[in-house]
Amino acid sequence: MSLERTSVGLSEPPLSWSSIFGGALVAMATSVFLSLLAAGFGLELSSGGVPSRASLHAFTPETGAIAVAVQVISAAFGGYVAGRLRRIWFSAHADEMHLRDTAHGLIAWALATVVGVGFVMLVATPYAEALAPAVSTTAPPSPADVERATHIAAQSAFFAAVGLILAGFVSAVAARIGGQQAEHMHARYGV
Numbered sequence: 001m002s003l004e005r006t007s008v009g010l011s012e013p014p015l016s017w018s019s020i021f022g023g024a025l026v027a028m029a030t031s032v033f034l035s036l037l038a039a040g041f042g043l044e045l046s047s048g049g050v051p052s053r054a055s056l057h058a059f060t061p062e063t064g065a066i067a068v069a070v071q072v073i074s075a076a077f078g079g080y081v082a083g084r085l086r087r088i089w090f091s092a093h094a095d096e097m098h099l100r101d102t103a104h105g106l107i108a109w110a111l112a113t114v115v116g117v118g119f120v121m122l123v124a125t126p127y128a129e130a131l132a133p134a135v136s137t138t139a140p141p142s143p144a145d146v147e148r149a150t151h152i153a154a155q156s157a158f159f160a161a162v163g164l165i166l167a168g169f170v171s172a173v174a175a176r177i178g179g180q181q182a183e184h185m186h187a188r189y190g191v
Contacts, residue, residue, distance in 0.1 A: 012089055012090070012091055012092075014089075014092075014100050014103075015100070015103070015104065015107070016085070016086040016087050016104065018085070019081070019082050019083075019084075019085035019086040019087075019104060019108075020082050020104055020107050020108045020111065021108075021111070022081055022082065022085055022108075023078040023079060023080075023081040023082025023083075023085070023104065023105070023108030023112075023171075023175070024078055024082075024108045024109075024111040024112040024115065025078075025112075026077050026078045026081045027074045027075055027077060027078025027079075027108060027109065027112035027171070028074070028078075028112045028115065028116050030073065030074040030077045030078065031070055031071070031074035031112075031116065034069075034070040034073060034074060035070060038066055038070065043063060043066055044063070059152045059155060059156050061155070061159075064155060064156065064158075064159030065159070067159055067160070067163060068159055068162055068163035068166060070163075071163035071164065071166070071167040072163065072166050072167050072170050074112075074167070075105075075109050075112075075166075075167035075168065075170050075171035075174070076170045076171065076174045077174070078105075078108050078109065078112055078171060078174075079104075079105035079108060079109060079170065079171030079172060079173070079174030079175040079178070080174040080175065080177060080178040081108075081178065082104040082105055082107075082108035082171075082175045082178065083101045083104055083105060083174065083175030083176060083177065083178025083179035083180075083181075083182065084178030084179070084181055084182050085178075085182075086100075086101070086104055086178075086179060086182065088182065088183065088186045097179060097183070098176060100179075101172075101175045101176040101178070101179035101180075102172035102173070102175055102176050103172075104175045104179070105171040105172040105173070105174055105175025105176070106168055106171060106172050106175075108171060108175070109167060109168050109171035109172070110168070113164065113167075
């Protein structure tokens with residue numbers, strides 16, 4: 001499978017921002033959909049990897065694994081779209097195309113992650129301020145409750161970090177698969 005390569009020079013940009021934004025949008029929408037689907041099955045997942053007080057209280061390793069799966073599946077869809085929709089690079093070497101495709105996936109994943117977390121923080125901030133007085137009027141937690149909350153927060157952070165690393169990797173791989181599919185379709189059908 002070889003593409004006809006011509007010398008295009010510097011007029012061929014290495015990044016296709018429209019495909020990156022499209023991949024990030026697909027990743028965020030898939031994450032919302034899968035989180036809502038999990039909520040429909042009775043699981044409480046917080047959006048964007050930002051734990052809520054209720055989700056930390058109900059956190060279990062199974063919930064963490066499902067949150068990781070949501071991140072990875074969303075990143076795979078977003079990465080594939082970012083790689084599949086990018087333009088064909090006629091003057092790039094195969095190694096360069098591999099690098100560019102994986103960069104498309106990583107950038108789409110990073111954009112989806114940063115925008116998603118920023119949106120959740122923007123929406124959650126007014127509610128956090130409204131809940132602050134209610135928290136201060138309750139009795140102080142026992143040392144056992146503090147220790148349990150610390151362990152749950154650490155487990156939640158661990159699962160979020162594992163999910164982010166896996167999602168970034170999967171997004172890059174999926175973008176390369178999408179890019180190879182785009183190259184294949186161009187070579188076969190000229191589209």
